[in-house]
């Protein structure tokens with residue numbers, strides 16, 4: 001019998017396994033895919049050059065993932081953001097500097113007032129127990145859309161807030177409760193921190209791509225990691241756990257489940273999980289993102305004084321960034337289709353989808369954008385072992401009904417994953433801290449048991 005099994009080799013599961021192995025615990029990691037990294041995924045775009053199709057940015061506040069990257073020898077570099085940004089709204093693309101477009105004073109004022117109000121409310125959130133306050137239920141019953149209609153006066157201000165929520169969470173404001181949005185704002189250290197590049201979430205990228213961090217942890221784990229081994233059933237009881245996966249059955253003292261909660265129903269638990277835990281998994285949904293990366297011989301937009309960052313209220317592409325490697329060669333633009341935008345694209349044929357994405361890039365960056373050397377596409381909701389991104393979230397009522405069960409272990413089962421993080425919830429940093437917390441919980445239980453046996 002081994003000490004611990006970790007289900008899932010995303011950042012969270014790998015960090016957990018690394019921590020357990022470092023503490024001298026026998027650990028095995030079972031991963032469904034034939035690769036590690038989960039929601040981080042590198043894409044080669046030239047000899048020795050990569051860009052990312054999944055999670056990629058880290059801000060200065062993301063100290064855990066930065067520390068981990070340094071430990072495994074992965075460096076950071078600043079996101080290219082020099083130049084003017086573009087805001088595409090009402091049929092026009094206008095240039096701006098700063099975090100949000102200033103070309104619509106009324107709308108911007110409305111947005112800033114709403115932001116101040118949201119941040120004031122978010123400061124009241126207890127990150128360990130967002131649903132615990134007596135007022136939480138009132139905010140959990142209301143969608144962000146309803147709140148915006150009540151508290152924001154201008155259409156352009158609401159449009160900007162809608163875009164912000166989509167950019168940050170890949171959901172429409174009608175899909176998430178006000179409490180959920182406040183929790184996310186609090187967990188991210190404020191709205192500015194979530195949307196900014198300099199000093200915010202988008203400040204830096206990882207040299208060699210963010211997946212490199214997972215690849216290096218996996219190399220260290222060696223034989224303790226098995227790929228292409230999806231876990232199907234977990235039997236758990238007083239004496240231990242038996243984890244059934246394709247091609248493997250592992251007996252262990254404890255199991256850490258490091259997959260997103262909305263995937264928990266894909267595993268059969270015997271005996272079944274407590275009712276609230278079961279319902280939590282079905283109450284949690286995931287956002288919808290399709291990421292496109294267009295690759296050009298050079299980042300031609302920089303010559304025109306553009307940063308490559310654009311936000312748009314028009315069409316299915318909501319945002320772009322310069323996603324070139326550190327030396328700017330080749331040039332890469334990443335374009336995000338988010339929530340309804342991503343769903344609209346999914347209804348099209350691959351050729352039509354490509355046409356729509358290139359038209360959107362041409363509307364922002366001109367004719368040179370029409371002929372990329374490569375165009376990569378990654379729809380995370382189509383992925384069997386992810387089924388939605390960036391992160392799992394509760395719809396209205398979810399936090400107050402199920403939030404308290406999110407991290408609570410069930411017997412020998414411990415829960416990890418970015419969705420269980422308090423700070424940096426849903427980010428790579430959150431995945432790392434959640435993996436560390438889960439490892440501490442598993443270790444404490446193992447030590448207690450060893451003490452009892454001794």
Ligand SMILES: Cc1cc2nc3c(=O)[nH]c(=O)nc-3n(C[C@H](O)[C@H](O)[C@H](O)COP(=O)(O)OP(=O)(O)OC[C@H]3O[C@@H](n4cnc5c(N)ncnc54)[C@H](O)[C@@H]3O)c2cc1C
Nearest residue numbers: 008010011012032038039055056057231389417418427428
């Ligand atoms: C497009 C996109 C952009 C993002 N941008 C950013 C960003 O810029 N910055 C940032 O910080 N975060 C970003 N994120 C979020 C970040 O990538 C994730 O929060 C983080 O990587 C999640 O790690 P995790 O280990 O918790 O989960 P995952 O990475 O989802 O890992 C779970 C693992 O479990 C495996 N698995 C699933 N089911 C089973 C099973 N039954 N048996 C065995 N294995 C199983 C999966 O294959 C996967 O490898 C982004 C995500 C996406 C998709």
